[in-house]
Amino acid sequence: MLKENLQKFLKExxxxxxxGEKITLVGATKFVDIERVNSAIDLGLxxxxxxRAQEFRDKFSLYHPCVKHFIGTLQENKLxxxxxxxxIIDSVSSIGLAQAIxxxxxxxxxxxxxxxxxxxxxxxxKTGIGLNEAKPLYKSIIGLKNLELVGVMAMLPISxxxxxxxxxxxxxxxxxxxxxxxxxxxxxxxxxxxxxxKIAIENGSNMIRIGSALFGKRS
Numbered sequence: 001m002l003k004e005n006l007q008k009f010l011k012e013x014x015x016x017x018x019x020g021e022k023i024t025l026v027g028a029t030k031f032v033d034i035e036r037v038n039s040a041i042d043l044g045l046x047x048x049x050x051x052r053a054q055e056f057r058d059k060f061s062l063y064h065p066c067v068k069h070f071i072g073t074l075q076e077n078k079l080x081x082x083x084x085x086x087x088i089i090d091s092v093s094s095i096g097l098a099q100a101i102x103x104x105x106x107x108x109x110x111x112x113x114x115x116x117x118x119x120x121x122x123x124x125x126k127t128g129i130g131l132n133e134a135k136p137l138y139k140s141i142i143g144l145k146n147l148e149l150v151g152v153m154a155m156l157p158i159s160x161x162x163x164x165x166x167x168x169x170x171x172x173x174x175x176x177x178x179x180x181x182x183x184x185x186x187x188x189x190x191x192x193x194x195x196x197x198k199i200a201i202e203n204g205s206n207m208i209r210i211g212s213a214l215f216g217k218r219s
């Protein structure tokens with residue numbers, strides 16, 4: 001089933017998004033055992049995204065070659081499990097967290113690639129910064145010498161209304177386009193998960209994060 005699911009997603013994204021940009025598929029691996037993750041990598045999955053710092057720590061040395069994203073909420077006391085190990089930390093949602101990652105990266109003498117996380121629906125139940133506060137966070141990140149900003153990750157609101165989701169995607173894309181012109185390292189706009197990825201790629205997303213629809217039910 002994994003092979004069929006992966007082939008289905010790779011086929012769906014092969015023509016790119018509505019702007020003709022290549023789409024990157026990130027397999028969201030929360031509670032997915034490492035054998036299954038590695039099977040997906042062997043079948044052609046190139047990017048994986050982990051949600052929990054301890055789970056990332058436990059799987060880190062076991063991954064087959066791939067680009068490793070950390071896509072979950074990162075607490076400052078768990079930085080040691082992730083900074084310098086994740087190729088990209090996608091979930092930087094506050095100036096304080098950006099500064100803490102920068103400090104840890106400095107200690108490790110590395111430059112950590114990061115993405116800025118936006119809560120596109122300003123929902124209290126979700127992490128990420130509101131679009132109104134995204135500009136100051138962007139300026140803070142690009143001012144830190146041990147961080148390299150490579151993109152924006154956004155969570156869409158939970159809604160059955162297609163127009164609401166389209167508008168949220170378009171607003172995030174607008175912000176992404178603004179910062180991309182100023183910061184050439186920015187290349188990923190990660191919007192869309194198993195339930196809403198089709199709308200996301202029709203409205204400018206060039207990276208999608210797929211968990212259960214790819215790996216099946218989690219353990």
